[in-house]
Amino acid sequence: MATIIDGKKIAEVFCEQMKERTLKLKRHGVNPHIALINVGNDPASSVYVAKKEKLAATMGILSTVHKFDDSIDENDLITLIKKLNIDKEVHAILLQSPLPQNFQFRKLVNLIDPRKDVDGLTTMNQGRLFAGEPGVVPCTPLGVLHLLRTVREQIAGLHAIVLGRSSIVGRPLSQLLLNANCTVTLLHSYSQDLKSICKTADILVSAMGKPLFIDKEFIKPGAIVIDVGVNRIESNGSKKIVGDVVFDAVSEFAAAITPVPNGVGPMTVAYLMHNTLNLACCH
Ligand code: NAP
Secondary structure, eight states, rough: OOOEHHHHHHHHHHHHHHHHHHHHHTTTTTEEEEEEESOOOOOHHHHHHHHHHHHHTTTOOEEEEEHHHEEOOHHEEEEEEHOOOOOOOOOOEEESSSOOTTTTTHHHHHTSSSSTBTTOOOOHHHHHHHOOOOOOOHHHHHHHHHHHHOOSOOOOEEEEEEEETTTTHHHHHHHHHHHOEEEEEOTTTTTTOHHHTTTTEEEEEEEOTTTTBBBBGGGGGEEEEEOOOEEEETTTTTTEEEEEEHHHHHHHTTEEOOOOOSSSHHHHHHHHHHHHHHHHTOO
């Protein structure tokens, strides 16, 4: 049976370690501050923003939520981002995704000053990661790497397969794994023969948003399986959150596996705080 990678507990320990950094910054007169921009009425986004606010509060990090409904004029959003960019009291800016359909996420995110781009989503920070230069790295991939290292410190030379190529998870994660000297395969919806390719993975990360897609037939015995997917499904008349991976069946073959919930999710929020502190340090 696989080791269960307890993301909730690992995130708690990590956050506890980071509290000292917050205190140090405050002793130097810096009050770390993240601005969270939430547009529209997506219930999942509201839950994520509330979690971010709550964790920031417990870590002594100031958070300000800028909440708008989807009727907000895009120009007002642009004005807000520009204002936050020059506000010396704000160190980190997050534009919560997804945005309602009438907004262009890439256009708006690129208005964020790369020095305040806490989720590393501006083209500038994505390019730096691609080039192997220092910059802000997206939180979820950082969290995935952290979880991996709790079960396998040396990952160089392993075959890592990432399912999903979004700019928020799959692409930056494949770069991080490459930088860690893994052999990396990045799969997407046009990839063929997924099962047999996945069966060659020492590390399998699924970030597709396809509920219970990955069953035991995709798994090489002894692989480490990280499930980034968060999918809301109906089960026996009630709503339930599941990952991309069939947890019980895959646990029988994998060496280690993350659950959903309480796997990658808490690490994403923890790394948002980590990145905020980094940005506050070098403001
Ligand atoms: P996304 O932008 O929708 O990207 C999904 C990716 O999966 C795309 O690259 C897509 O390929 C690929 N894909 C979809 N169906 C596939 C299939 N049948 N076979 C192979 N590849 C397939 O999603 P995202 O924003 O990266 O998020 C992915 C999942 O992770 C979602 O469930 C999301 O809720 C979750 N998530 C969780 C966290 C966390 O903290 N736990 C953070 C972020 C996201 P194409 O590019 O070809 O379309």
